[in-house]
Amino acid sequence: LRMGNCISEKKGEQNTRYVQSKATVDKLKSQYDINMKVLGSGSYGKVFLAQNKEDATIKIAIKVMNKRDMSEDDLVSLKREVQIMQQVDHPSIVKYYETYDDKKYIYLCMELCTGGDLFKKITDRGKPMSEKEAAFLIEKLLKALQHCHSQNIIHRDIKPENIMYGVDDEIKFIDFGFALVVNKKKASLDIAGTPYYIAPEVLTGKYGRECDIWSLGVCLYQLLTGRMPFDGRDQPEVFGKIKSGVFVMPSKLSPECQDFIKRMIEVDPSKRITSLQAMQHPFIKNKGGEIQAQVDSEEQAKLDKDIVNNLKKYRGQSILKRAAMNVLVKQLAPNQIDTLKKEFEKMDKDFSGFIEVKELEQAIKQADLEFTAQEIRDIVSQLDFAQNDKVNYSEFLAATINTSQFLTEEKLAAIFKTFDVDNSGQITAENIKDAFSKFGKEVSEDEVREIMEAHDLDGGKTISMEEFTVMMMGKV
Numbered sequence: 113l114r115m116g117n118c119i120s121e122k123k124g125e126q127n128t129r130y131v132q133s134k135a136t137v138d139k140l141k142s143q144y145d146i147n148m149k150v151l152g153s154g155s156y157g158k159v160f161l162a163q164n165k166e167d168a169t170i171k172i173a174i175k176v177m178n179k180r181d182m183s184e185d186d187l188v189s190l191k192r193e194v195q196i197m198q199q200v201d202h203p204s205i206v207k208y209y210e211t212y213d214d215k216k217y218i219y220l221c222m223e224l225c226t227g228g229d230l231f232k233k234i235t236d237r238g239k240p241m242s243e244k245e246a247a248f249l250i251e252k253l254l255k256a257l258q259h260c261h262s263q264n265i266i267h268r269d270i271k272p273e274n275i276m277y278g279v280d281d282e283i284k285f286i287d288f289g290f291a292l293v294v295n296k297k298k299a300s301l302d303i304a305g306t307p308y309y310i311a312p313e314v315l316t317g318k319y320g321r322e323c324d325i326w327s328l329g330v331c332l333y334q335l336l337t338g339r340m341p342f343d344g345r346d347q348p349e350v351f352g353k354i355k356s357g358v359f360v361m362p363s364k365l366s367p368e369c370q371d372f373i374k375r376m377i378e379v380d381p382s383k384r385i386t387s388l389q390a391m392q393h394p395f396i397k398n399k400g401g402e403i404q405a406q407v408d409s410e411e412q413a414k415l416d417k418d419i420v421n422n423l424k425k426y427r428g429q430s431i432l433k434r435a436a437m438n439v440l441v442k443q444l445a446p447n448q449i450d451t452l453k454k455e456f457e458k459m460d461k462d463f464s465g466f467i468e469v470k471e472l473e474q475a476i477k478q479a480d481l482e483f484t485a486q487e488i489r490d491i492v493s494q495l496d497f498a499q500n501d502k503v504n505y506s507e508f509l510a511a512t513i514n515t516s517q518f519l520t521e522e523k524l525a526a527i528f529k530t531f532d533v534d535n536s537g538q539i540t541a542e543n544i545k546d547a548f549s550k551f552g553k554e555v556s557e558d559e560v561r562e563i564m565e566a567h568d569l570d571g572g573k574t575i576s577m578e579e580f581t582v583m584m585m586g587k588v
Contacts, residue, residue, distance in 0.1 A: 137214040140221075142535050143526075146174055157181070157217075161224065166529060167522035170443050172209060175220040179213075189289060190218065196265055196291045198552035201504040202465045203453060204256035206276065206286045207442050210550045223442075225284060227277025234272060234335065241335045243369050247399035250332050251391060252283050257328065258387040259465030260291075261321045267291050270327035271309045272334065280446045294320060298381075307347050308340050312355045313381050322381035325390065329376025336369070337362055341377060355379075368394045391463060415475040419455050419512050420483075423491050426511035432531075432544065432563045432575075433583050434495075435551060437510035439527050444518060449509055456508050466502040468492070519584060528580050538574035 140146070144162040151159040157177040164170035182190070197208035207223035234241075241249075253275065260267060267274075268290040276286045290304040298313075298320045305314060311326035313319040333341045341359035344350040353359070357379035361370050372395035375385040390396060426434075441449065459467045459475045469492050476483050483491075495503045495511055503511075531539045531547045541560050548555045555563075567575050567583050575583075 137212050137217070137219060139533065139535050140174075140212040140219055143529050144172070144174070144221075146219075162221075164526050166525040167443075167520070169522070170526055171224050173222050173224045175222065177218045177220070179216060179218060182218075190220075193288050193291065194220070195552070196288050196293065199263060199293075200260060200265065200288075200465075201506050202256050202259040203282065203446070203505065204252045204284050205259070206278070206284045209442070222286075223278065223284075225276035225278040225286065227279075227281055229273050229277070229286075230275040230283070230331070230335075231272035233277070234338070240338045243336065243366060243395075244399045246332060246335045247369075247396055249283055249335070250328065251396050253285065253328060254387045254390050254396070255463050255465070256285050257324055258391070258463045261324070261387055262462070262464040262466070264293050264295050264321070265291055266294055266321050267324050267327075268304045268314075269306060269309075270324055270331065271306045272331055273306075275331070278446070282446045296320070307350050308342060310351075310354060311381070312357065312379050315351055315355065319381065322384045322386075325376050325384055325387065326378075326381075329373055332376065333359075333373055336365060336373075366395075368398065371395070388463060415458055415479040416455055417479055417481060419452075420476055420479060420481055422512045423495065423508075424483075424487070426495065428494075430563055430566050430583070431555070431559060432567060434507075434510060435548065435553075436527050436531070436580075436584060437513070437515075438506050438551070439530050440515075440519065440523060441506050441509040441513060443523065443526070444509075444513075448518065449513070452509055452512050455512070456505060466500075466504055467508060468502045472503075515584070524581055524584060525577070527584070528577055531575075531580075538572075538576055539580065540574050 142165070144164055146160050146162040148163055149161040151161055151173060153159070157175065160174045160176060162172050162174045164172075177190075179187075194208065194211055206225060209221040209223070211221065212219040257267070267285065267288065269287060270285070274285065274287045276284050278284050292301065294301070298318050300318055301314075303310070303314055303317060305311075305323075305327065309327040309330045311319065311323035314323050330341055342350055342353040344353060357377070359377065361373065365373070372385075372390070372393050375393070376390065378384040385393065429437075446453075456467070459471050461471055461474070469489055472492060473485070473488050476488065492501070492503055495507050528539070529535075531543055533543045533546045534540075536543075541564055544560050544563055545555055564573070564575070567579050569579050569582065570576075
């Protein structure tokens, strides 16, 4: 969702649009029933459960924020958060959908996580996690961090309250309100985060991505012991202990677990383990299970040939269909895409959450398939919806999923409404530009012209629901 120059020069001007999109809150209300249930509330406003009016299986969370209660800094922070949420695409990070606003409120549409947060899990169970269970969970979160860190994104507020359980108990990072893109190894930044989880270098105001590893290490310690490594009567005492890095390591923990925690909660950020190194540590490899399971069998590690052929076929699809397929895959439950997720992870050797040309080349070679170097580059280029010379998770799913299995009439209608921005019952050239801006992508006049020429079958200068259905179900 492109924001543009959307924050008022005049503080407190109530009619300033936050979202640079013609889609209004009326459009949101026509698409979702947002009066279902309040999921939570805070100083920012309330979070509502919303249900898609076209497809009752699609439920999302909508955070409603009152502009009157937000300063200009709050608006700048929210704009940055949305831009970062558009950039990340990982199964262990909550999905961002879109944002709407009116004169009084901003409506942030996100994936619904129904399982509560990790803090609630810790308190409800009343006893520490086993090492195996904790390692399995931490491995997923490390993959998500590697995805962020490979793009120079720092979360800066990792704590159990910002780790949620979604559908099928899938674990996910949420709340990127403090997240930043930092291109230097260390930058001069403000102190951000939650006191018990803050890394020592954050307190100096000069830090980088290593601070996330420290915070996740503190979470792991808490999961395994039921207490904090650094505690105190007040904030200065807690910060003093954090700076010293001295904490009690329970002897009941296995040697490899103790070593792993020490490497994560290391005072010197230059000596602290990275997310990629952490995934290769014996604690994760021996107890987490996911990474080891991937390489147990050379035959299982081979890429499914049908997957590669689907990637090749997908090359000729129009950018409108590819965008619509990206909308579809974000609506599917984890169990519906589990097989494809595993195929993606076979290729994603560096756990960045992206497939690059060299990784696809290697996977195709292992699968004993014959593709030229140019064909492989073309596959990546055609699938590269985000235009970053690599294929992200949703792009891969969109290219390889069995459309006929999941594309019901209800889902078709719901996806159509995503592009029918002004709720006219037709998709116009302006609608296409506006919808793509909500995905964080600019489309040129030539691209829009090509879309209309390909899918406006009756020459009416719009794309009807019938024409949209032909596009989605056919090979156009």
